Amino acid sequence: MRFDGRRFLFGFFAIYTLFGDCFGLELRIEVPKAVLKGREVILKSFFDLEGDKLYSVKWYHNSAEFYRYTTTGKDSVKLFPIRGIHVVEEKSNATQVVLKHATRIISGQFSCEVTEDQPSFFTEMKTSFLEVVDPPINDPIIVGTKSKYKIGDYVKATCSADKSDPAVNLTWHINGRPVEGSLIRKFRKTVEGAYISSYSTLQFGVTEQLFNEGKLKLRCIANIHDVWQRSVERTIELRKQKQLDTADTAPAWTQTPSTDFSNEKYWLYVAKDSSGTTDGPANSNSSTNALWFNKSMFLVSVVFYIR
Protein backbone atom coordinates (compact mmCIF):
# COMPACT_ATOMS: atom_id res chain seq x y z
CA MET A 1 0.00 0.00 0.00
CA ARG A 2 1.39 3.38 -1.05
CA PHE A 3 1.56 6.14 1.55
CA ASP A 4 -0.81 8.89 0.52
CA GLY A 5 0.39 12.13 2.09
CA ARG A 6 -2.66 14.20 1.24
CA ARG A 7 -5.04 11.67 2.64
CA PHE A 8 -2.90 11.42 5.77
CA LEU A 9 -2.94 15.21 6.24
CA PHE A 10 -6.66 15.39 5.69
CA GLY A 11 -7.15 12.63 8.26
CA PHE A 12 -4.88 14.41 10.72
CA PHE A 13 -6.79 17.69 10.44
CA ALA A 14 -10.11 15.91 10.77
CA ILE A 15 -8.88 14.33 14.00
CA TYR A 16 -7.36 17.63 15.19
CA THR A 17 -10.68 19.41 14.62
CA LEU A 18 -12.51 16.77 16.62
CA PHE A 19 -10.03 16.39 19.46
CA GLY A 20 -8.11 19.67 19.14
CA ASP A 21 -8.45 20.40 22.85
CA CYS A 22 -6.37 17.38 23.72
CA PHE A 23 -3.35 18.98 22.08
CA GLY A 24 -3.55 22.04 24.35
CA LEU A 25 -2.68 22.49 28.00
CA GLU A 26 -6.11 21.37 29.12
CA LEU A 27 -6.17 24.42 31.37
CA ARG A 28 -8.87 24.42 34.02
CA ILE A 29 -9.34 26.99 36.79
CA GLU A 30 -11.14 27.00 40.12
CA VAL A 31 -12.44 30.40 41.19
CA PRO A 32 -15.10 30.42 43.93
CA LYS A 33 -18.45 31.65 42.67
CA ALA A 34 -18.95 33.61 45.88
CA VAL A 35 -16.93 34.47 48.97
CA LEU A 36 -17.78 36.41 52.13
CA LYS A 37 -16.35 39.90 52.53
CA GLY A 38 -13.08 39.90 54.48
CA ARG A 39 -12.28 36.26 53.74
CA GLU A 40 -9.41 34.72 51.83
CA VAL A 41 -9.87 33.81 48.17
CA ILE A 42 -8.01 30.87 46.67
CA LEU A 43 -7.64 30.86 42.89
CA LYS A 44 -6.40 27.59 41.42
CA SER A 45 -5.23 26.51 38.02
CA PHE A 46 -4.77 23.00 36.67
CA PHE A 47 -2.88 22.30 33.49
CA ASP A 48 -1.02 19.50 31.79
CA LEU A 49 2.21 20.41 30.03
CA GLU A 50 2.64 16.86 28.70
CA GLY A 51 6.37 16.91 29.36
CA ASP A 52 6.97 20.43 28.04
CA LYS A 53 8.33 23.16 30.29
CA LEU A 54 6.27 25.91 31.82
CA TYR A 55 7.05 29.45 30.72
CA SER A 56 4.58 31.58 32.66
CA VAL A 57 1.32 31.75 34.59
CA LYS A 58 -0.50 35.09 34.69
CA TRP A 59 -3.62 36.09 36.62
CA TYR A 60 -5.86 38.96 35.59
CA HIS A 61 -8.66 40.80 37.33
CA ASN A 62 -11.09 42.27 34.79
CA SER A 63 -8.26 42.00 32.21
CA ALA A 64 -5.65 43.82 34.38
CA GLU A 65 -2.72 41.57 35.31
CA PHE A 66 -1.97 41.32 39.04
CA TYR A 67 0.18 38.19 39.38
CA ARG A 68 2.86 36.75 37.11
CA TYR A 69 4.88 33.60 37.70
CA THR A 70 7.74 32.95 35.29
CA THR A 71 10.35 30.22 35.19
CA THR A 72 13.07 32.33 33.57
CA GLY A 73 15.17 35.02 35.22
CA LYS A 74 15.79 35.50 38.92
CA ASP A 75 12.51 37.02 40.02
CA SER A 76 10.07 34.29 39.29
CA VAL A 77 7.13 36.21 40.77
CA LYS A 78 5.90 39.69 39.88
CA LEU A 79 2.98 41.48 41.50
CA PHE A 80 1.15 44.38 39.88
CA PRO A 81 -0.81 46.68 42.19
CA ILE A 82 -4.55 46.66 41.65
CA ARG A 83 -7.00 48.28 44.05
CA GLY A 84 -8.54 45.71 46.37
CA ILE A 85 -6.29 42.82 45.31
CA HIS A 86 -3.91 41.73 48.06
CA VAL A 87 -1.87 38.69 47.03
CA VAL A 88 -0.47 36.55 49.86
CA GLU A 89 2.87 35.91 48.23
CA GLU A 90 4.08 33.14 50.51
CA LYS A 91 0.96 31.08 49.77
CA SER A 92 0.99 31.68 46.00
CA ASN A 93 2.85 29.79 43.31
CA ALA A 94 2.45 28.46 39.77
CA THR A 95 -0.74 26.58 40.52
CA GLN A 96 -2.53 28.76 43.06
CA VAL A 97 -2.87 32.40 44.03
CA VAL A 98 -4.21 33.42 47.43
CA LEU A 99 -5.83 36.81 48.02
CA LYS A 100 -6.59 38.14 51.49
CA HIS A 101 -9.35 40.46 52.76
CA ALA A 102 -11.79 40.18 49.87
CA THR A 103 -13.72 43.42 49.38
CA ARG A 104 -16.73 44.12 47.23
CA ILE A 105 -14.70 45.98 44.63
CA ILE A 106 -12.96 42.79 43.51
CA SER A 107 -16.23 41.15 42.49
CA GLY A 108 -15.76 40.42 38.81
CA GLN A 109 -13.86 38.47 36.26
CA PHE A 110 -10.72 36.47 37.10
CA SER A 111 -8.64 35.01 34.28
CA CYS A 112 -5.62 32.76 34.23
CA GLU A 113 -3.25 32.53 31.29
CA VAL A 114 -0.69 29.72 31.07
CA THR A 115 2.13 29.69 28.51
CA GLU A 116 4.41 26.77 27.62
CA ASP A 117 8.12 27.35 27.14
CA GLN A 118 9.78 27.56 23.73
CA PRO A 119 9.60 26.48 21.00
CA SER A 120 5.80 26.33 21.07
CA PHE A 121 4.94 29.15 23.54
CA PHE A 122 1.52 27.58 23.44
CA THR A 123 -0.90 29.74 25.46
CA GLU A 124 -4.29 29.09 26.94
CA MET A 125 -6.57 31.30 29.03
CA LYS A 126 -9.64 30.59 31.17
CA THR A 127 -11.99 33.04 32.86
CA SER A 128 -14.42 32.76 35.76
CA PHE A 129 -16.52 35.09 37.94
CA LEU A 130 -16.21 35.82 41.62
CA GLU A 131 -18.80 37.66 43.71
CA VAL A 132 -17.81 39.08 47.08
CA VAL A 133 -20.80 38.85 49.40
CA ASP A 134 -21.67 41.42 52.06
CA PRO A 135 -24.37 39.57 54.02
CA PRO A 136 -27.14 41.06 56.20
CA ILE A 137 -26.03 41.95 59.73
CA ASN A 138 -29.11 40.40 61.35
CA ASP A 139 -31.04 37.18 60.89
CA PRO A 140 -34.27 37.35 58.88
CA ILE A 141 -37.54 37.94 60.77
CA ILE A 142 -41.14 36.82 60.24
CA VAL A 143 -43.84 39.42 60.88
CA GLY A 144 -47.61 39.57 60.49
CA THR A 145 -48.57 36.23 61.99
CA LYS A 146 -50.95 35.65 64.89
CA SER A 147 -50.29 32.88 67.36
CA LYS A 148 -53.61 31.11 66.67
CA TYR A 149 -55.79 30.63 63.62
CA LYS A 150 -59.04 28.84 62.98
CA ILE A 151 -60.00 26.87 59.92
CA GLY A 152 -60.96 29.19 57.07
CA ASP A 153 -58.68 32.03 58.25
CA TYR A 154 -55.90 33.31 56.05
CA VAL A 155 -52.33 33.27 57.26
CA LYS A 156 -50.31 36.12 55.85
CA ALA A 157 -46.69 36.08 56.95
CA THR A 158 -43.92 38.34 55.74
CA CYS A 159 -40.28 37.42 55.98
CA SER A 160 -37.85 40.28 55.76
CA ALA A 161 -34.07 40.29 55.46
CA ASP A 162 -31.74 43.20 56.15
CA LYS A 163 -29.82 44.91 53.42
CA SER A 164 -27.11 42.91 51.73
CA ASP A 165 -25.12 42.74 48.51
CA PRO A 166 -26.19 40.79 46.55
CA ALA A 167 -29.81 40.43 47.69
CA VAL A 168 -30.63 37.30 49.69
CA ASN A 169 -32.94 34.64 48.34
CA LEU A 170 -35.86 33.90 50.64
CA THR A 171 -37.64 30.54 50.67
CA TRP A 172 -40.48 29.21 52.82
CA HIS A 173 -41.10 25.84 54.43
CA ILE A 174 -44.32 24.67 56.05
CA ASN A 175 -43.70 21.80 58.48
CA GLY A 176 -40.32 21.23 56.85
CA ARG A 177 -41.60 21.05 53.30
CA PRO A 178 -40.79 23.72 50.71
CA VAL A 179 -43.71 25.88 49.68
CA GLU A 180 -44.48 26.37 46.02
CA GLY A 181 -44.09 29.84 44.51
CA SER A 182 -47.74 30.55 43.75
CA LEU A 183 -48.53 31.20 47.43
CA ILE A 184 -45.67 33.68 47.69
CA ARG A 185 -45.21 37.31 46.69
CA LYS A 186 -41.68 38.68 46.71
CA PHE A 187 -40.21 42.13 46.43
CA ARG A 188 -36.89 43.83 46.95
CA LYS A 189 -35.89 47.34 47.90
CA THR A 190 -32.61 49.07 47.12
CA VAL A 191 -31.37 50.72 50.29
CA GLU A 192 -27.97 52.30 49.74
CA GLY A 193 -26.24 51.95 46.41
CA ALA A 194 -25.77 48.25 45.84
CA TYR A 195 -27.44 47.15 49.08
CA ILE A 196 -30.82 45.50 48.80
CA SER A 197 -33.43 44.41 51.35
CA SER A 198 -35.56 41.40 50.50
CA TYR A 199 -39.14 40.62 51.49
CA SER A 200 -41.33 37.63 50.87
CA THR A 201 -45.00 37.29 51.79
CA LEU A 202 -46.61 33.89 52.15
CA GLN A 203 -50.39 33.69 52.11
CA PHE A 204 -52.57 30.62 52.48
CA GLY A 205 -55.89 29.44 53.80
CA VAL A 206 -55.91 27.45 57.04
CA THR A 207 -57.00 23.83 56.77
CA GLU A 208 -56.85 21.13 59.39
CA GLN A 209 -54.48 18.96 57.33
CA LEU A 210 -51.73 21.56 57.60
CA PHE A 211 -51.48 21.10 61.35
CA ASN A 212 -49.45 18.47 63.14
CA GLU A 213 -50.92 17.88 66.57
CA GLY A 214 -52.46 21.33 66.38
CA LYS A 215 -49.24 23.06 65.41
CA LEU A 216 -47.87 24.40 62.14
CA LYS A 217 -44.26 25.43 61.69
CA LEU A 218 -43.43 28.24 59.29
CA ARG A 219 -39.79 28.62 58.39
CA CYS A 220 -38.19 31.32 56.29
CA ILE A 221 -34.69 30.63 54.98
CA ALA A 222 -32.45 33.43 53.73
CA ASN A 223 -29.38 32.51 51.71
CA ILE A 224 -26.77 34.03 49.46
CA HIS A 225 -25.33 31.43 47.11
CA ASP A 226 -23.75 28.79 49.33
CA VAL A 227 -21.72 31.15 51.51
CA TRP A 228 -24.37 32.55 53.86
CA GLN A 229 -27.58 31.10 55.29
CA ARG A 230 -29.82 31.96 58.23
CA SER A 231 -33.37 31.00 59.03
CA VAL A 232 -36.22 31.89 61.35
CA GLU A 233 -39.10 29.73 62.52
CA ARG A 234 -42.55 30.62 63.79
CA THR A 235 -45.05 28.13 65.21
CA ILE A 236 -48.74 28.83 64.89
CA GLU A 237 -51.56 26.94 66.52
CA LEU A 238 -54.95 25.80 65.38
CA ARG A 239 -57.68 27.45 67.45
CA LYS A 240 -60.23 24.98 68.75
CA GLN A 241 -63.51 25.40 66.95
CA LYS A 242 -66.14 24.82 69.64
CA GLN A 243 -64.26 25.85 72.70
CA LEU A 244 -67.33 25.91 74.95
CA ASP A 245 -68.50 22.39 74.09
CA THR A 246 -65.25 20.53 73.86
CA ALA A 247 -63.57 22.43 76.68
CA ASP A 248 -60.24 20.75 77.28
CA THR A 249 -61.42 17.19 76.89
CA ALA A 250 -59.58 16.53 73.63
CA PRO A 251 -57.48 18.53 71.21
CA ALA A 252 -59.43 20.02 68.31
CA TRP A 253 -57.63 18.06 65.64
CA THR A 254 -58.82 14.72 67.00
CA GLN A 255 -62.47 15.76 66.84
CA THR A 256 -64.62 14.88 63.88
CA PRO A 257 -65.43 18.09 62.03
CA SER A 258 -68.54 19.72 63.42
CA THR A 259 -71.21 20.88 61.05
CA ASP A 260 -70.67 24.60 61.50
CA PHE A 261 -67.45 24.60 59.51
CA SER A 262 -67.69 21.45 57.43
CA ASN A 263 -69.71 23.46 54.92
CA GLU A 264 -66.68 25.58 54.15
CA LYS A 265 -64.58 22.54 53.46
CA TYR A 266 -67.28 20.93 51.45
CA TRP A 267 -67.45 23.98 49.28
CA LEU A 268 -63.67 23.83 48.87
CA TYR A 269 -63.80 20.25 47.65
CA VAL A 270 -66.81 20.75 45.42
CA ALA A 271 -65.33 23.89 43.93
CA LYS A 272 -62.24 22.08 42.65
CA ASP A 273 -63.21 18.46 42.52
CA SER A 274 -66.16 17.69 40.34
CA SER A 275 -64.30 14.57 39.21
CA GLY A 276 -65.19 12.76 42.40
CA THR A 277 -61.77 12.31 43.98
CA THR A 278 -62.35 10.60 47.28
CA ASP A 279 -59.57 12.18 49.35
CA GLY A 280 -61.40 13.29 52.44
CA PRO A 281 -60.47 16.00 54.89
CA ALA A 282 -59.39 13.40 57.41
CA ASN A 283 -56.40 12.40 55.30
CA SER A 284 -53.36 14.31 56.27
CA ASN A 285 -50.53 12.73 54.34
CA SER A 286 -48.47 14.33 51.63
CA SER A 287 -50.69 13.40 48.69
CA THR A 288 -53.59 15.11 50.41
CA ASN A 289 -51.50 18.16 51.13
CA ALA A 290 -50.46 18.42 47.50
CA LEU A 291 -54.14 18.40 46.68
CA TRP A 292 -54.68 21.09 49.28
CA PHE A 293 -52.01 23.30 47.75
CA ASN A 294 -53.72 22.97 44.41
CA LYS A 295 -57.03 23.80 45.95
CA SER A 296 -55.69 26.69 47.87
CA MET A 297 -54.06 28.05 44.74
CA PHE A 298 -57.52 27.95 43.31
CA LEU A 299 -58.92 29.59 46.44
CA VAL A 300 -56.28 32.30 46.43
CA SER A 301 -57.03 33.10 42.80
CA VAL A 302 -60.73 33.28 43.57
CA VAL A 303 -59.99 35.70 46.39
CA PHE A 304 -57.85 37.87 44.10
CA TYR A 305 -60.48 37.73 41.42
CA ILE A 306 -63.21 38.88 43.78
CA ARG A 307 -61.02 41.74 44.95
Ligand SMILES: *[C@@H]1O[C@H](CO)[C@@H](O)[C@H](O)[C@H]1NC(C)=O
Ligand atom coordinates in the same frame (compact mmCIF):
# COMPACT_ATOMS: atom_id res chain seq x y z
C1 LIG B 1 1.53 25.55 45.32
O1 LIG B 1 1.15 25.58 46.67
C2 LIG B 1 0.20 24.59 47.04
C3 LIG B 1 -0.18 24.82 48.48
O2 LIG B 1 0.93 25.08 49.28
C4 LIG B 1 0.77 23.22 46.80
O3 LIG B 1 -0.18 22.23 47.10
C5 LIG B 1 1.18 23.09 45.33
O4 LIG B 1 1.78 21.84 45.11
C6 LIG B 1 2.13 24.21 44.95
N1 LIG B 1 2.36 24.14 43.53
C7 LIG B 1 3.59 24.17 43.00
C8 LIG B 1 3.67 24.06 41.52
O5 LIG B 1 4.57 24.29 43.70
Ligand SMILES: *[C@@H]1O[C@H](CO)[C@@H](O)[C@H](O)[C@H]1NC(C)=O
Ligand atom coordinates in the same frame (compact mmCIF):
# COMPACT_ATOMS: atom_id res chain seq x y z
C1 LIG C 1 -31.13 33.17 44.04
O1 LIG C 1 -31.80 32.12 43.38
C2 LIG C 1 -31.63 32.13 41.98
C3 LIG C 1 -32.49 31.04 41.40
O2 LIG C 1 -32.30 29.84 42.05
C4 LIG C 1 -30.16 31.97 41.63
O3 LIG C 1 -29.99 32.03 40.24
C5 LIG C 1 -29.37 33.09 42.28
O4 LIG C 1 -28.00 32.89 42.04
C6 LIG C 1 -29.63 33.11 43.76
N1 LIG C 1 -28.98 34.28 44.33
C7 LIG C 1 -28.28 34.23 45.45
C8 LIG C 1 -27.70 35.51 45.89
O5 LIG C 1 -28.13 33.21 46.10
Ligand SMILES: *[C@@H]1O[C@H](CO)[C@@H](O)[C@H](O)[C@H]1NC(C)=O
Ligand atom coordinates in the same frame (compact mmCIF):
# COMPACT_ATOMS: atom_id res chain seq x y z
C1 LIG D 1 -51.90 8.75 51.68
O1 LIG D 1 -53.24 8.87 51.25
C2 LIG D 1 -53.57 8.08 50.12
C3 LIG D 1 -54.97 8.41 49.70
O2 LIG D 1 -55.74 8.83 50.76
C4 LIG D 1 -53.38 6.60 50.49
O3 LIG D 1 -53.69 5.81 49.37
C5 LIG D 1 -51.94 6.38 50.91
O4 LIG D 1 -51.74 5.05 51.34
C6 LIG D 1 -51.54 7.32 52.03
N1 LIG D 1 -50.12 7.21 52.27
C7 LIG D 1 -49.61 7.13 53.49
C8 LIG D 1 -48.11 7.04 53.55
O5 LIG D 1 -50.28 7.14 54.51
Ligand SMILES: *[C@@H]1O[C@H](CO)[C@@H](O)[C@H](O)[C@H]1NC(C)=O
Ligand atom coordinates in the same frame (compact mmCIF):
# COMPACT_ATOMS: atom_id res chain seq x y z
C1 LIG E 1 -51.77 19.44 41.51
O1 LIG E 1 -52.16 18.11 41.83
C2 LIG E 1 -51.76 17.14 40.90
C3 LIG E 1 -52.36 15.79 41.31
O2 LIG E 1 -53.17 15.91 42.43
C4 LIG E 1 -50.22 17.09 40.87
O3 LIG E 1 -49.79 16.16 39.88
C5 LIG E 1 -49.68 18.44 40.52
O4 LIG E 1 -48.26 18.42 40.61
C6 LIG E 1 -50.24 19.49 41.48
N1 LIG E 1 -49.79 20.80 41.04
C7 LIG E 1 -49.10 21.59 41.82
C8 LIG E 1 -48.70 22.90 41.22
O5 LIG E 1 -48.81 21.28 42.97
